[in-house]
Amino acid sequence: MKLKCPFFGRIYLCIFLLALAAGCMDLNMSIRPTDLPAGDKLPLHAVLVLNQDLSSFKYEYNNNGVVYPFGSLVQDYARHVVSTSFQHVDEATSSEKAFGNLSADIVLIPRPVKAERHLAMYGWDTNDFTLVVEWVAKDRATRNTVWQRTIAADASEKLSDDVWHPGYLVQKLFDDLSLKTLEAFQKAPELRNGVH
Amino acid sequence: MLGLFSLNVLLCGCNTEKLPDYHSDATATTVQIKREAGMEIALDPFIDSRRSRQFFGLNATDEGIGIIFVRISNYTSNQTFLVEKKNCQFLLPGVSAGQNPDTKTSERVNARLQQDSDRTLAMQTAWADAVMNAERNAQISTRFQPDMGQSSAVESASMALAGADVMTFLFQFAKLSHSTEVQRNFVDKEMPDQTLAPGQSMNGFLYYVIAPKNHKWASAGMMKVDMTETRSHESISMIIPFSR
Numbered sequence: 549m550k551l552k553c554p555f556f557g558r559i560y561l562c563i564f565l566l567a568l569a570a571g572c573m574d575l576n577m578s579i580r581p582t583d584l585p586a587g588d589k590l591p592l593h594a595v596l597v598l599n600q601d602l603s604s605f606k607y608e609y610n611n612n613g614v615v616y617p618f619g620s621l622v623q624d625y626a627r628h629v630v631s632t633s634f635q636h637v638d639e640a641t642s643s644e645k646a647f648g649n650l651s652a653d654i655v656l657i658p659r660p661v662k663a664e665r666h667l668a669m670y671g672w673d674t675n676d677f678t679l680v681v682e683w684v685a686k687d688r689a690t691r692n693t694v695w696q697r698t699i700a701a702d703a704s705e706k707l708s709d710d711v712w713h714p715g716y717l718v719q720k721l722f723d724d725l726s727l728k729t730l731e732a733f734q735k736a737p738e739l740r741n742g743v744h
Numbered sequence: 745m746l747g748l749f750s751l752n753v754l755l756c757g758c759n760t761e762k763l764p765d766y767h768s769d770a771t772a773t774t775v776q777i778k779r780e781a782g783m784e785i786a787l788d789p790f791i792d793s794r795r796s797r798q799f800f801g802l803n804a805t806d807e808g809i810g811i812i813f814v815r816i817s818n819y820t821s822n823q824t825f826l827v828e829k830k831n832c833q834f835l836l837p838g839v840s841a842g843q844n845p846d847t848k849t850s851e852r853v854n855a856r857l858q859q860d861s862d863r864t865l866a867m868q869t870a871w872a873d874a875v876m877n878a879e880r881n882a883q884i885s886t887r888f889q890p891d892m893g894q895s896s897a898v899e900s901a902s903m904a905l906a907g908a909d910v911m912t913f914l915f916q917f918a919k920l921s922h923s924t925e926v927q928r929n930f931v932d933k934e935m936p937d938q939t940l941a942p943g944q945s946m947n948g949f950l951y952y953v954i955a956p957k958n959h960k961w962a963s964a965g966m967m968k969v970d971m972t973e974t975r976s977h978e979s980i981s982m983i984i985p986f987s988r
Binding site: 662663664665666667668669673674676677678680682692693694695696697698700702736737738 | 924
């Protein structure tokens with residue numbers, strides 16, 4: 549009996565490709581808005597800046613051509629969290645336009661900093677995703693930075709689950725990001741005590 | 745064959761371990777603390793390779809990376825300070841310009857680990873070639889010496905080659921898995937930029953490019969931290985040596 553030499557290698561190659569395919573399938577996924585706890589909204593009129601940096605943000609996994617176009621997901625997350633946190637929200641496509649909104653108290657500028665993903669090796673290991681987003685709140689009148697936070701969101705999913713449910717990991721990632729951002733807004737004394 | 749597979753599992757298993765979160769030990773002898781104008785800064789340079797391997801998955805000094813754990817606390821009663829990585833400069837005696845933190849450390853580390861992966865693949869391929877030659881020789885041998893247990897030599901060579909194939913793939917995949925975790929971990933633990941209101945504190949790691957790649961950076965180095973008060977825009981500056 550002669551064994552086919554690359555047989556076992558091919559099995560593992562299939563597993564590897566399946567794992568990568570999970571990333572590929574993420575490309576066209578959509579996620580549902582995170583369920584955020586309803587609380588007291590901050591008594592401020594905020595202008596949310598949704599600029600080009602945000603809308604074009606993408607993460608290329610390990611330089612191997614697998615791209616996560618996170619732009620629209622990050623925009624939706626920013627809208628959702630800010631509308632849940634502030635009493636009155638407007639949007640602007642640039643900081644300059646936001647500062648031109650004379651009735652606003654603050655200008656909120658989210659900026660995606662980095663994303664990184666760990667690819668698990670075995671079915672019982674976890675795939676891990678980290679996404680870092682920076683938030684800056686500026687006084688609309690003086691343009692001074694009054695508050696700044698960098699939110700690092702983490703999500704883990706067992707490789708075996710990630711292969712069959714590729715959207716779960718990204719959903720978990722944005723759920724963690726949304727909840728941490730909401731908490732950061734709510735706990736910011738600079739925002740809660742008013743800006744001026 | 746089974747032995748080779750077991751070896752792979754063992755070797756690769758070491759590489760897929762998730763790197764743990766770091767909880768600072770304020771009593772560690774490597775921690776330097778300075779308080780000024782109501783702001784307190786504690787620094788803990790990761791000099792020993794044990795901690796570096798445990799929390800970052802590599803010997804950072806050998807990679808030319810200086811890792812420093814930083815904790816900043818605001819004990820003022822009514823001032824908020826903006827703390828940014830770009831204002832945390834690494835100073836060495838005799839060097840006039842301070843060095844800003846390296847924000848591309850994770851990408852550089854990943855690229856370096858991928859190079860290792862390529863070298864491993866080359867070694868594995870060479871080994872697979874050697875096994876293939878052994879198989880060819882065994883086939884020739886059985887053709888001319890039919891009484892010597894023909895199929896067993898071919899089978900064993902084929903199985904060895906199958907093992908080599910699996911091993912090559914697993915090593916490559918383990919390296920990839922490990923490098924992605926190391927890269928993600930560097931990003932996850934990096935100190936954020938943020939404002940600190942009275943009573944608040946923050947912590948995280950800063951990464952610097954060090955040369956030469958030895959521990960001298962920690963014994964002679966200092967860190968200069970500038971923090972800006974958000975209302976008055978006045979800055980306070982603190983210089984903290986890494987060792988007493």
